[in-house]
Amino acid sequence: MSEKTGLAPPKSPPIRLTREIVNAGFKQRVDELSGQQMDACYQCGNCSSGCPLAQEMDILPSRVMRLAQLGQSDDIIKSETIWICASCFQCTVRCPKGIDIQAVMDAVRQIAMDEGIDHFGPDQISPELAAEVPQPGLVGVYRKLAT
Numbered sequence: 001m002s003e004k005t006g007l008a009p010p011k012s013p014p015i016r017l018t019r020e021i022v023n024a025g026f027k028q029r030v031d032e033l034s035g036q037q038m039d040a041c042y043q044c045g046n047c048s049s050g051c052p053l054a055q056e057m058d059i060l061p062s063r064v065m066r067l068a069q070l071g072q073s074d075d076i077i078k079s080e081t082i083w084i085c086a087s088c089f090q091c092t093v094r095c096p097k098g099i100d101i102q103a104v105m106d107a108v109r110q111i112a113m114d115e116g117i118d119h120f121g122p123d124q125i126s127p128e129l130a131a132e133v134p135q136p137g138l139v140g141v142y143r144k145l146a147t
Contacts, residue, residue: 023071026111030068033107040097041065047091047101053133057081061091061101068104077112085109086133 031038041062048060059067059081067075076082082105091101112118 023073025071026073027068027071029111030104030107033110034100034103036099036101036104038065038069038099038104041069041095041099042097044096046094046096050090050094052088052090053084053086056084061085061105064108065099065101065104068108073111076108077115077117081105082109082112 027038030036043062043066045060045062047065048054048062051057051061054060057080059076059079061081064076064079064081085102085105087102087106089102092099092103095101
């Protein structure tokens with residue numbers, strides 16, 4: 001934790017600096033499933049700064065968007081972020097380009113589940129955590145797990 005800011009450093013590994021699209025099929029599938037044009041994202045960071053669960057994520061929403069733009073599917077699908085996302089729509093509301101980032105998270109989660117990667121069930125959410133999560137976020141979690 002930084003003494004100056006009181007913030008912990010990000011948990012995520014450094015992003016690979018490249019403009020090469022690693023898995024164009026993944027990017028196209030996320031675009032199709034989400035109905036969004038991820039290329040419109042210019043990395044302003046509003047989604048990450050407004051996310052109520054950002055401090056729990058290993059990859060911030062803005063980084064998920066960038067990794068998805070670059071087709072870096074392994075980094076996203078193996079992350080905790082797609083499962084931590086509460087689907088509360090704060091990122092979507094804050095996006096100046098009108099991108100439904102929550103829909104992108106849903107699409108990535110669906111791709112992960114199609115590949116046999118499932119994370120947890122509703123019975124694994126502790127009462128303590130449920131008490132701390134804003135109600136719209138908790139409803140989003142249960143909606144997400146019901147799909």
